Amino acid sequence: MTTIDSSAVPADPEIAAERRALADARTALRRMRETVDATELLFGDAAKDKVTDAALRRGRERRLAALADIPGAPLYFGRMDFEPGTVFLDDVPDDRSPHGPADEPDRIHIGRRHVHDGHGRPVVLDWRAPISVAYYQASPADRMAVRVRRRYGFGTVVGEDGEPESVLTAFEDEDLMAGARAPEASPGSQLLDSEIERPRTGPMRDIVATIQPEQDVLVRAPLETTLCVQGAPGTGKTAVGLHRIAFLLYSERERLSRYGVAIVGPNRSFLSYIQDVLPALGEVDVHQTTVNELLTRDLPERSRPAQGWVRRTETPEAARTKGSAVMAEVLRRDLWSHLRTPQEAVVVRQGARRYRLYPEDLRPLLDELSERGVAYGSGRELLSHRMAHAVLSLMEAEGQVCDDRTHTRVRRDPAVRAAVTALWPKADPLRLVLGLLTDPERLARAADGLLSPEEQRTLLLPGNPRGPKSARWSEEDLALVDEAAALIERVPGLGHVVVDEAQDLSPMQCRAIGRRAGSGSLTVLGDVAQGTSPSAARSWSTLLEHLGKPTGHLHALNRGYRVPAQIIDFAARLLPSIAPGLGAPVAVRRSPGALRLLPAEGDVVAGVAEACRDALTGEGSVGLIAADHQLTGLREALEAAGVDAPLLGEAGMDGARLVAVPASLAKGLEFDAVVVAEPAAIAEAEERGVNRLYVVLTRAVSSLYVVHARPLPDALG
Known part of the structure; x- marks a missing residue:
């Protein structure tokens, strides 16, 4: 292994050549961005509309943001010399092939994003590309066709514009042809160690240049896999989650662009700390949110208290009770108790005829829908359809011809609509939870056999709020409101969600996040030793069950690279x-x-x-x-x-x-x-x-x- 430092050998020709290559790569990236920026948006007459125009402009803005250079971050950080003929790019003409003479190795630079020159020839390959796996995983025991792995050292200088610029100052070659060594005999990398230990000021940086083999395996896990990473302090679990998002957006961009990706962090300070990592990797379209922001995003603005949603901290006992999974059943019981038993006949007039649905005709309709597990809000619509179908059956029995228009007319009949409202009242999640937590008798009915009288008393809201806007909600209350909202209407899902510090989530908060990833996957990050909330998890298997991902893969990271x-x-x-x-x-x-x-x-x-x-x-x-x-x-x-x-x-x-x-x-x-x-x-x-x-x-x-x-x-x- 050879290390050359430009401060010791300022005129070293290899350093000079590498600096020229880096300058050429930055020039190529700038040219790519200028090309996108100069593109005119031209529409035919059929496509000239505001929606299409806005969509195309947003797409170009995202592309420009992804191609923005970051002067303080090196555009590439490594190089691999492969066996001749290993790297084969079908779309590169022979006269511009990356291969040199037959006995010369194939050579590629690995960086934070893909860069190509004006002829389409790759200058830097994205670290997420399949061939880049060798940079992180190759070893003397399994070279993966790599002859030499080169790492670069960088310093920072202030450019003419006053902004920091990275300058290549050293390189380090690892000869993988030397044969397999025992792990304890491997020499290690001085540049890698110095990069890991480099002092940090300000927000978190990406670790794309220092990803370890055990981290790389997790980063490249398939989209369908839900990962749960138990990571001790300094093991890089947060970095693994962020880099996994970047990898999935690279490998599954089309699928994820339809559903979206989100990072859920414990607080805004944490999100501010990690906010620069994904943009540095070229990913600018990822939603970052806290649990509370996620749960209140869809609540009506008119009901928002002037001081914000969270105005109170629960006692540990109340937090544990409100956060327990049993509250889901308490809310379900209370919501469905709003259904009313039919007492009177529903009379529908069609012309000169009257058709009656008696209570004994209506009860089976309500029972069938309530036992099907439909969302409460959808049940109202389905009940009107069932009632209309029952009336049409009476009409057809008398020889009348009915069609879809007849069905729609009966469903919208005032008598049917009034009956639906009486039998299946509308429900609002905020008012549902407020009513449950301010009425001891109502709470006792819903929690019978589930919560003790002492536990029920800890649930009641303080004061006498007259409405959602005057209530002093807690974090735990918001999870109950979200559960109630999901019982009423299905929530839209996301393609992938990364949850950091997940060990502090209550079962009810887990259910809220899990619903949003019901048809997608999760990356769950945390450390049970760092659990500080009253409902903190003591078992990852239990937490995964509450998230709705009981088959998630649990991995432990216990090698700390940063903390001495x-x-x-x-x-x-x-x-x-x-x-x-x-x-x-x-x-x-x-x-x-x-x-x-x-x-x-x-x-x-x-x-x-x-x-x-x-x-x-x-x-x-x-x-x-x-x-x-x-x-x-x-x-x-x-x-x-x-x-x-x-x-x-x-x-x-x-x-x-x-x-x-x-x-x-x-x-x-x-x-x-x-x-x-x-x-x-x-x-x-x-x-x-x-x-x-x-x-x-x-x-x-x-x-x-x-x-x-x-x-x-x-x-x-």
Whole structure:
């Protein structure tokens, strides 16, 4: 393996040649974009309409966005030299074949997107293309026809326009022809290690250049497969989910474009952190949402409270009860109890004749529909059809000729419509849930045999709301409203959904997400050890059942590439108490001095300030994490001590290296250095506070400072 650094050999001809190739690739990409931008939208007379025009323009805008260059991200990151004749491109003329002389290897560059020159010849092949599998999977034991795998090292300089530009500074060749080696004898990649460990500031970056073989297998799983990835901190489970979306949009774009793709994250801070990954991979048309946003997207705007939908936090007991799957049956019972037993005959006039449907004629119609499992809202329409058919049978028995027009006329008869409204009342999901959770007697009837009286009392909404707009809804209430809405009308589905931090979903939230992927597939990401909600999952098999995907494939990622062993081993001391039976993650690297335990001797603020200053002497981002109730006072004290720590998500934090993060929002985030203030306070702040502490302690990828005036929790002592 040979490593050449341009800082040591500034005139190296190979580096110069590679830089020219990279410049040519960027020129080709720019030409591709200019070609699309210059395309005129021409329509024939038959196609000239606003809908067609808007659709074509949207398509061109998406294509332009996908072809946008990102100066700070290398256009390609690797190269493969194949056996001569391996790479065969049928659509490339012989005089422009990628093959050199017969004994020269076939050579391709691997990058974030496909780029071709003005003649259609590939300059960069997309990392998602089938042939690119060899870049991630080839080994001396199975070369996959690869002779040499080359990785590139890049630096960043400021261009003439003031924007950062990536500059190729080094390359590293791995000779796969040297024969099979034992894994422990493999030399490893210095450039790969340095890229994995590179300090990060700002949002998450893609890992397309550093995908590991076990991650690549998951990324390329077929669309029909629902994956559940149990991933310890630093194993790249979030990156796997994002890159799987990019891969599926490449391999199944036509299918997914019809139904859509969504990423469901735990909160907006997390979604902001990952927002740049897919655009960097050329995918700009993926919906990113939180669970609450997903559940409230289709609720009527006129019913939205002025302060927003979520205005209340449930007690742990109420959250568990409202989030339990048994609530689906409670809601179903309450909804279908609205059906009324026929008491009077329905009289339909047709000309001079009258036709009567007596109660004994109507009861079988209601029973048949209610037992079929149809959506409640569809049942009203079906009941009118059944009643019209029954009347037509009476008319035909008297010798009248009936057709579709007769059926429609009878179905719309005022008597039939009035009977449908009386027997099968309309239902609104918001008002249904509001009525159920404000009427103890009604709730007792629906929950009889399912919930105890004590559990029923925890469900009732506080106050006396007069309507959905004045109610103080909680996150758990929204899942109930979504369940009620699905019982009334079927919800539209998506082609694929990625759910991150899924271990915190309640069974009712799982049902809501699963309905949207009922005919599609899921990528479920999480770590049961990081479950902090009252309804957090303890078993992936149970969670998959609630998602409606009991046959989903469970895979474990336990090799941590980013978090040093000292940090992960320290945090793993909590695992026996928070996730019994779950194996401890294995870190692939050690970093001397990564863990620093700093007793504060009564003055936490001074200790935190000193730790923050020390962390800022290094490179990359710094996160200050404390219990939610302590963070405001801590920030004020730090500001007085001359340490400015803007709050995560607030205005003015852009560009700040040090950010203050409430412990409740730390999940899924990553910082080069983390300063944890008073771990005992984090552990005591909530019912599953020790799980929250495990999350907090595993956010650092370089250095972890643990500042404490109180004794550490016993497991960490």
